Amino acid sequence: MRTLRQIESASMNARRKPAFGIVIYAAVTLSLSAYFIFAAVQGDFGLFRRAEIEVEGEKLAAELKTLETEVARMENLTRRLSDDYLDLDLLDEQARDVLGLMRSDEIVVR
Numbered sequence: 001m002r003t004l005r006q007i008e009s010a011s012m013n014a015r016r017k018p019a020f021g022i023v024i025y026a027a028v029t030l031s032l033s034a035y036f037i038f039a040a041v042q043g044d045f046g047l048f049r050r051a052e053i054e055v056e057g058e059k060l061a062a063e064l065k066t067l068e069t070e071v072a073r074m075e076n077l078t079r080r081l082s083d084d085y086l087d088l089d090l091l092d093e094q095a096r097d098v099l100g101l102m103r104s105d106e107i108v109v110r
Contacts, residue, residue, distance in 0.1 A: 041047050080087040081094070095101045102108065 039046065043049070077090070079085055080090050
């Protein structure tokens with residue numbers, strides 16, 4: 001029969017050594033948790049990538065607004081030079097810039 005000391009020492013040894021399976025389970029769980037947390041923050045669809053996409057979207061929206069303004073200006077100029085609507089001031093400006101024309105009463109200063 002076992003003595004009280006043997007029983008106590010057996011229970012102490014059992015408490016001191018965790019089962020090998022539990023250690024492996026904890027390591028695997030910790031590793032998977034670390035991987036998924038890393039992927040959620042740094043991955044292709046993570047938080048940092050989402051912030052980059054939002055900033056890029058804002059830049060593209062600003063560029064779109066600039067291009068729309070430029071297109072509207074060009075459409076206005078095109079309409080003003082069309083056969084249906086002729087802006088004489090714009091025609092005079094274009095003739096001076098493109099052809100180098102000037103009126104006889106003007107003096108050229110270079």
